[in-house]
Amino acid sequence: MKRKLVLLLGILLAANVSVSAQQNYKAKFINAFTRYMNWPDQSKHGFFNIGVYGSFDLYKEISEETMGRSVGNQNVVAINILKENQLDLTKLHILVVGRKYCTPENLNRITSKFSNSYTLIVTEDNGILNGAGISFQNNGTALGFKYNLDNINNKGIAASGQFKSMGQGVN
Template identity: 35%
Template structure:
């Protein structure tokens, strides 16, 4: 009959490559969870009247780029009542006194006592990220329970700074005394 053409199977290899995983995706997701918690704190905790003017300042004591990015994104899209949110990366305990919330990252946990010393007479909520910190002066401490990000809450450590905490938040936290 007629001449047969020679033909080859085309390779499919190039079509099977997938995008590589980015480790910072996990860090971003972890930071997102923390940011959502922090925004909840602003809803369930009430600051004294004199703290309801100007910007609502959240200080981050330590270095975490994903967390700072998340908090800045949150600040750009949300408010606390009528107050704009301002995110500060603080580098000294004294700066905590200018914040509504100071979040001491795990690597800076040793600074907790200093921060406690600097915010006497102020209304600053101390948030930490290391086991045992709620017993050492933090109002709220992030903790992990069965792989899940949870919070421990020490009511006394919140209220001694003239902050009122809603019972809803207390019920959703592991209480520490």
């Protein structure tokens, strides 16, 4: 019985580390997106805001990963967004939508809020784009992302060749 308990505890810890490691990798991807994409000149003033809606753990990782960084002459600021009505409060360069809000209805509503902005929308769910530019995908042991170049370009954002080689393009 004691061995079973120790084994179960070990499995739970490994799963928890895996989730934490995934959040860390996602934060590193977000950081890379800021380097391999170019936002329009109209959005290159003030802070470079990265909003995270619905995933406090990912917000913490992004905050730590981007602390002290800048994009061009803009300091990066991570913003934890708790409620959908807070999405309208500040200009966002990147919005990461947490897994629990990645339903087609929610994504359609969220993407429509940003239809006339220079905001790159990233979904945390497994390959669900629904109007977003990027979606993380977990293939068992590997974390990657899919992207829709049309959705990114429609935001006035230019993706570099290096960005395109990092992920999988879809239409």
